[in-house]
Amino acid sequence: xxDFLRSFLSTTYIIIAIKEASYVVYAYEFKNKKQKRxxxxxxxxxxxxxLKDYLNxxxxxxxxxxxxxxxxSIGQGVLSSVSKNNLSKFGIDSSSVYLKNLQDCYLYVAISxxxxxxxxxxxxxxxxxxxxxxxxxxxxxxxxxxNTNQACLNILRYEAFICVIISKDSKILFGGYFELxxxxxxxxxxxxxxxxxxxxxxxDLEIDFxxxxxxxxxxxxxxxxxNNSSSDNVKLDLSxxxxxxxxxxxxxxxxxxxxxxITQINLFEQDKISKSLxxxxxxxxxxKINSYNINIFEQILYMSIMDLGIKYDL
Numbered sequence: 001x002x003d004f005l006r007s008f009l010s011t012t013y014i015i016i017a018i019k020e021a022s023y024v025v026y027a028y029e030f031k032n033k034k035q036k037r038x039x040x041x042x043x044x045x046x047x048x049x050x051l052k053d054y055l056n057x058x059x060x061x062x063x064x065x066x067x068x069x070x071x072x073s074i075g076q077g078v079l080s081s082v083s084k085n086n087l088s089k090f091g092i093d094s095s096s097v098y099l100k101n102l103q104d105c106y107l108y109v110a111i112s113x114x115x116x117x118x119x120x121x122x123x124x125x126x127x128x129x130x131x132x133x134x135x136x137x138x139x140x141x142x143x144x145x146x147n148t149n150q151a152c153l154n155i156l157r158y159e160a161f162i163c164v165i166i167s168k169d170s171k172i173l174f175g176g177y178f179e180l181x182x183x184x185x186x187x188x189x190x191x192x193x194x195x196x197x198x199x200x201x202x203x204d205l206e207i208d209f210x211x212x213x214x215x216x217x218x219x220x221x222x223x224x225x226x227n228n229s230s231s232d233n234v235k236l237d238l239s240x241x242x243x244x245x246x247x248x249x250x251x252x253x254x255x256x257x258x259x260x261x262i263t264q265i266n267l268f269e270q271d272k273i274s275k276s277l278x279x280x281x282x283x284x285x286x287x288k289i290n291s292y293n294i295n296i297f298e299q300i301l302y303m304s305i306m307d308l309g310i311k312y313d314l
Contacts, residue, residue, distance in 0.1 A: 007310055007311050007312060008032050008033060009031070009063040010030070010061075010064070011029070011031070011062055011066070012028070012030075012058055012059065012061060012064070013027065013068070014026070014055065014058050014068065015027070015067075015070060015297050015300050016055075016067065016068070016070065016121070017072065019159070020160075021045055022044055023042065024042050025040070025042070025043070025054065025058075026038070026039070026040050026297045027039040027040075030312060033312050035312070055067075066308060067127050067128075068126070068127060068128040068130060068300055069121075069128070069129045069130070070130055070297070071109070071113075071129050071130060071131050072132060072161055073109075073113040074161075075110030076107070076108060076110065076113070076133070077107075077133075077175060077177050078102060078105050078175025078176075078177075079092075080104075080172050080173055097111060098114060102134065103137060103170070103171070104172070105172045105175070109131065128307060130303065132158065132161065132177065133163055133165065133175060133177070135296065135300065136154060136156040136163050136165055136268065137172075139292075139294065140152075140154055140167065140266070143266075145167075146167055146170055147170045148169075149169055150263045151166060151173065153166050153247075153248065153264070154167060155265070155266070157269045158270045159270065160179060161179055162178045162180070162240055162243060163177050164176040164243075164244070166247075166251055168260060174250075174257050178243045180236050180239040237277045244281065245284060245285070248262065248285065264287065264290070265281070265288070265289045265290065266290045266292070267289050268292045269292070269293055270294065270295070
């Protein structure tokens, strides 16, 4: 009865994302089984008081309020076919991570990163937490990609993060999570400097500088043709390409994985990626890319409503 009533009474769904320099808040108001209003606000990292005041206003303006956290911290990853006792061989201390079963795998999250989020939102009750891995898995299931009998390379890109899952027959074969924000690429000199990079599943990055030179030449041409392109976006795109290649190499060469031949690539993007980069990735990996533009926050809204068992006309 309570779930039935919730679909008619005014309810606010709040989604929080903690970024490097700011906090992003999306809120969606529902009443009579339909969405009525949408709110968005971004706060600087030093503006905690106004952030909390705004969140309390959203929480108190309706009968019900549910808060979800988009957990995009680098301190997370997925390990397939491994027991808790064997985490150390991947360089993971089992006492320092929170483990959750995810489709016959372990999703691990650094306890210190969760505590850091709790310190920021100390007196706010978080109802649901969504990892990029959970979001990507849901996207794959909704599109019948996860159950395909082909080995698929699946990528979720959100700003300076990419989440990678290689899947086949409803199983996760490989998972990786990469942070791009601190990587500086000197295009003229083909140098890559990474001040703070953490790659899951012990991926050993190897950079093909000849390939980067070819990428540089083609991207410079694209920049001349597209006045809207920024150098920062080009640097991040180059990083995405390099990380994806490294993840594929790790999957093929590390004996911890079966290394089945990948025949499909699915790319989910919060921000539109350049056509030139898709072309470069297709040329490099010799596989056509299926690209999907998504709204991660609307996806979290949809998932939270489903997880709470509420029926709406979405």
